[in-house]
Amino acid sequence: MIANVVSITFTDQLGDSTEIVHQPGGSLMEAAVEHEVPGIEAQCYGAGVCGTCHVYAEPDWFEATGSKSDWEQAMLDALPLSRPHSRLSCQIVLSDRIDGARFIIPERQESLE
Ligand code: FES
Numbered sequence: 836m837i838a839n840v841v842s843i844t845f846t847d848q849l850g851d852s853t854e855i856v857h858q859p860g861g862s863l864m865e866a867a868v869e870h871e872v873p874g875i876e877a878q879c880y881g882a883g884v885c886g887t888c889h890v891y892a893e894p895d896w897f898e899a900t901g902s903k904s905d906w907e908q909a910m911l912d913a914l915p916l917s918r919p920h921s922r923l924s925c926q927i928v929l930s931d932r933i934d935g936a937r938f939i940i941p942e943r944q945e946s947l948e
Contacts, residue, residue, distance in 0.1 A: 839858070840856050840857060840858055840859075841856070841857055841858070841859050841866075841929055841930070841931060841933065841934045842854060842855070842856050842934060842935055843855050843857070843863065843866070843867075843929075843933065843935075843936055843937075843938065844936075844937045844938070845867065845872050845874070845875070845890070845937075845938050845939075845940055846937065846938070846939050846940065847873060847874055847939075847940045848939075848940065848941075848942050853870070853872050853873065855867065855870040855872065857869070857870065857929060859929055859930050859931055860929060860930075861928075861929055862881060862924065862925050862926070862927060862928065862929060863890075863924040863925075863927040863928075863929050863933070863938075864877050864880075864881060864888040864923075864924035864925035864927075865881065865925075865929070866929050867888075867924060868880070872940075873940070874940035874941070874944065875887075875888055875890070875924060875940070875944075876888070876944045876946075877924075877925065878946055878948065879948065880925075881925040883906070883907075883910070883923070883925060883926070884947065884948055885946050885947060885948045886910050886911075886913070886914050886923065886944070886945065886946060886947040887944040887945070887946050888923050888924040888925045888944075889911075889914055889916070889917070889921060889922075889923060889924070889941050889944060889945075890921070890922055890923075890924045890938040890939065890940060890941070891918055891920050891921055891922075891938060891939040891940075891941065892920045892921075892922055892936070892937075892938055893920070893936070893937040893938065893939065894920055896933065896936040896937060896938075897920045897922075899932050899933050899936060900922050900927045900933060900936070901927065901928060901932070903922065903926070904926070907922075907923050907926050910923060910947065911923065913947055914945055914947070915945055916941045916942060916943070916945065924938070
């Protein structure tokens with residue numbers, strides 16, 4: 836069954852969490868920006884050139900976020916705070932596959948532009 840809404844939780848480095856509930860479709864970044872999730876800057880708004888939509892997927896949810904393109908991996912490799920479960924949230928499709936997923940916001944966003 837396809838969810839009518841998708842619930843996602845973002846937690847910052849202080850442990851403060853923000854849960855959003857959003858219709859599937861579009862990207863995780865777009866939903867986060869619409870809900871004003873602190874720490875998601877998304878300076879290029881999905882053009883894929885800034886890196887300021889960086890998030891860490893919690894390990895149990897990493898696979899559900901889908902595969903990374905070579906280009907996304909190259910962007911992540913260039914980010915100083917990148918970790919093994921890093922993703923660019925503009926490249927994650929907001930679908931029922933990630934309903935209930937949890938993401939960590941990096942200590943800061945670093946723009947690659
Ligand atoms: S919003 Fe700029 S790379 Fe994702």
